[in-house]
Amino acid sequence: MFGSYKWLQDYVDLSGVTAEELAEKITKSGIEVEGVEVLNEGIKGVVVGYVQEREQHPNADKLSKCLVDIGEEAPVQIICGAPNVAQGQKVAVATVGAVLPGNFKIKKAKLRGEESNGMICSLTELGMEGKIVPKEYSEGIFVFPDDAEVGTDALALLNRDDQVLELGLTPNRSDCLSMLGVAYEVAAILGRDVKLPETVLQSTSEKASDYVKVVVEAKEDNPLYVAKMIKNVKIGPSPLWMQTRLMSAGIRPHNNVVDITNYILLEYGQPLHAFDYDRLGSKEILVRRAKDGEKIVTLDDAERTLTSDHLVITNGSEPVAIAGVMGGANSEVISDTTTVLLEAAYFSGAAVRKASKDHGLRSEASARFEKGVDPNRVRAAGDRAAYLMVKYAGGEVLEGTAEVDTLTVEPAIVSITLEKINRVLGTNLTAADVKDIFDRLQFGVTIENDFVTVSAPTRRGDIKIEEDLIEEVARLYGYDNIPKTLPIGSSTPGKLSDYQKKRRIVRQYLEGVGLYQAVTYSLTSEEKAAQFALNQGEFIRLAMPMSEERSILRLSIMPQLLEVLKYNSARQNDSLGVYETGAVFLANGTEVLPTEEEHVAAAITGLWHSHSWQGEKKPVDFFVLKGILEGMFAKLGLLDQVNFVQARVDSMHPGRTAEVQLNDQKVGFIGQVHPKVQKELDLKDTYVFELSLKDILGEETAALQYEAIPRFPSITRDIALVANKETVSNTLKEIILTTGAPLIKEAHVFDLYEGEHMEEGKKSIAFSLKYADPERTLTDEEVTKVHNKVLDALKEKSGAVLRG
Known part of the structure; x- marks a missing residue:
């Protein structure tokens, strides 16, 4: 979720708190802010200019020579390569000395022999991604509305003097997938009030129910569907402030009606959809499961085959939208739309997730339905969108709604004792402390005889059990304020076995x-x-x-x-x-x-x-x-x-x-x-x-023992034995060491011969024997006596004899 710092100030007083300080406070309260992006970082010297004259460059077919008023004493000449530059436009001008993204510095220059004192900028040249730039300006410069004041800061008008907080939300905190949700969170952290948007509507005498009837067959998947009618709308660009807020959130502006639905999606976290009523083809909205093999062409001009697992909005006969995922091209709001049917509905997350996954259509709307929207905010979001369509599209809202409402949602009521809160957290909070925390969260709370009963609003669907209340108290009290204690009791330090x-x-x-x-x-x-x-x-x-x-x-x-x-x-x-x-x-x-x-x-x-x-x-x-x-x-x-x-x-x-x-x-x-x-x-x-x-x-090993380095010399003698081919050297070695103990210390094989000079079935195997005594020097007689004893044992036990 991308949260605009300037936009947030519409709902919460942020005076005295910078964006970086706010990010730290939000992170410490349990929602990680992964970064704060300064939109105009490294950019300066960009102003609003007025193109007084435009003529073809005398030496280049694709360049224009423009005389531009930038609010200084005299206009300046700027050479521009944009195909859509024209006389009478108000544009973004990087003046001489300005710095653009990538540390690109603007200097006086000559282009094909003509002097250029600045640069007329496109939105991408000001650091915006191409995918969020309005389509009409994607191939050229951006044109400001006529009321833009020449010489003023263009970045401020484009909302690039903003800072955007990127919130890394866990699945249980879908309430913060909206600016209002973030506002409630920030207000609780700062102990300030939330100012809700204006939604006062003036309706005409005509009734919405006379224009459309709503029928819902799949009530489990769609327990609430509200349709509002807005007539006499005039399709055009949305206000610049709305476009820039959408772009800061990564959404491309289209037109005033579509932009308003996307704006409400970000503001309320409630996805809406606008149908062209005249292209709907009937006076009925029927919500049902699709038929296997049924087809729809969606807004991205792709034909999609539906199954009975998918929830669709139909005009009574054919689908006009995949519920909660994407609308159909056959009822899209276009430039000549005059009557809008505005959908505000509550769809089950499972139905939306299935369709989104099957068709590979992961959208901002589907993400919110999948994680859960506030059921008590559906109508308010629809009213707010209708209010903005009246204000910025010249529409007239018809009285009432056409709707189906089988939704029953009650606030979660959870009780816990003050003793348990303090025991789990290791704190000494009073009843007044706990009540203040839940009041700041705008939860209903009563405390009687040390018993805390909390009524969690429907926007906080994650509050269900006692542990949820303990978490809310801990994070708003401040994890840094929880006292540190050492574990009590005996413990065994960890080690390798x-x-x-x-x-x-x-x-x-x-x-x-x-x-x-x-x-x-x-x-x-x-x-x-x-x-x-x-x-x-x-x-x-x-x-x-x-x-x-x-x-x-x-x-x-x-x-x-x-x-x-x-x-x-x-x-x-x-x-x-x-x-x-x-x-x-x-x-x-x-x-x-x-x-x-x-x-x-x-x-x-x-x-x-x-x-x-x-x-x-x-x-x-x-x-x-x-x-x-x-x-x-x-x-x-x-x-x-x-x-x-x-x-x-x-x-x-x-x-x-x-x-x-x-x-x-x-x-x-x-x-x-x-x-x-x-x-x-x-x-x-x-x-x-x-x-x-x-x-x-698992075998036991004897304790390590050290022996003194021998003081007396050892004697080495080699013997070559003739033995049967089947006799293994290890058998002979064991006989040698056992018989010659304790004087024979080592016995090693150093040669094996089985050539033509050996009789059939025999082999010659040679050992090197090492004699030593740690207490004295051995004599030849002592070694010879043991040596002969070893030869006798070899002959007796294995049949091996000294080779002649």
Whole structure:
């Protein structure tokens, strides 16, 4: 809602309050003022000029040489390019030294050899949008009425010395979709009176009911329809002050009758419509639901097909308007209109909203009907419009109205105790304080024995319950005046749980090693639902899925991560690593909600390192991802409790996949995606892991312990063992560390050989062993004794022997 500061002064005394101060007060009272626009900001030196002479420029076909009186000692010559400039016009002139929007400064100039001392301006050159400029002036300069005084401030006559407040209204405050509504609000804030517009009518002896009959079939959609008749109107431009107020509100002026209906829309918040009575085609107004397939050509010259959901105004047979939305072209007020049928009605918001949405016709009128108009202001708005048509269109108002009135609206009556108001707000307001607030709002109020009973006027349809009254008291008393108190009682400061802290560590670590976080759908297709699942089970199907591709709750994060890689690879981003922490859903039967279990998954493909200058390229492989996973477990203090055991997993490479075990319990898998799946997704070699984050982060970790840096040297010995091909290195490593404890501190694989010099079914695997004692230097004899003991244990427990 755009509220003019100057216009508002017609209803409320704003002396001593600037537009900026008023905006702040309105905002503090609960309606946000999003901005205050100064219409003439940056513009100066524009006056009213009188074109005494106009002749063709001697050297240019499209220029005119004008002699213009600007209220100074002598007229000045101005070269003008507007096609509609003519002798005898009063126009807006930017004098030499004037400044126009965009900091455009007017100087003396020569145009095609002729001197120009200023500029005759169009409205767009004075900062107005082209869409709000009257059509007759959209392609040229603006012409003032004959009574404009030469030399006076043109911006003041155009109402550009105004300031416009943009109110950001919430849906419940439709009462402020009018200047009168804003006036009531401002008067309550400032503690001042509201002066209502003049609506005194002098009627002729003829009766409106003799000219038209109103019939309403759809009484629920239209409980009140009032038709007034105005004869002998003379169509012409509306007064300049009215045009400029409409333009400031973003509405283009048309003619005096149409402008008056739009003016009342802004003033009262009540949409009106003017029909050309002689073009109506009957003496009847019938309001009904449209017939399916019925057509109407609206004022925008578009033919629209109606349905039985739409409410229409008809002449008894054919539609002449879509109720509350837009009138029809067949009854439009035009230049030769002499008799006007003025409609003032109350339409239900639902009916208007349906038609507005179906036809894409969102208008100022439909917006107000949708949000709700004041039913007790319908007649007053019609009377005010008729009064202005008499005054500015020379009309004669016929006595009475033709109407249908089945509307029953009573003011809302809400009661509350003074104790509750003070308890909720934390204030100590007296009964007199509360009564003063509701008096300023012009609500009816009585207070008996600490009981406050309020009668809210129909213009405030948002007042319905006790909390509404508390809000009114709070905002008018002033939110800044409500005392500040600290909460009473014990409270626990918020903090992350241990699980949340660990999850944050996991995310930060995975991003630190170069993986991007992904957030994917929790829904997948039946085909992909079982892929990569750590726990197989029944599918959980949505009752109303948006598509078959998103119909099943996922059992694994991995299919969605592979879709992310596929999407990026198709766009030449084929070296990428992504991870996600998210929920999978495990079924608990049909009667119990599924269990949500948090997993962490990652997928990498392409090159892990690429240094073209050094000529180094390292593609991803199993050990890159295994190293990332080991680093994550080390961050969580769980590395010593983790094992990787060769395994087979659905959709994974059978020879390059391992089960991840934590304290000998399976928590996930790691490995390469099956080549067949890679081919289907058009991916290079892709390595993935998926783990149960719930199981990992729920594991207890030992307290951090520090060890002194060893003072004594360690001894390293390498051994190459011949073992069966099926024997995994981790089995040999566990034997070495268990048997060699406490002197053997570390054991690492550094070589594997399965060449032609090995007998069938055997392999050679080499370990580097580190011996150390924190208390002394070891001797060769001590190391040899433990070394031989380890070799014996390897032979006995796994059949592995020292390679000869």
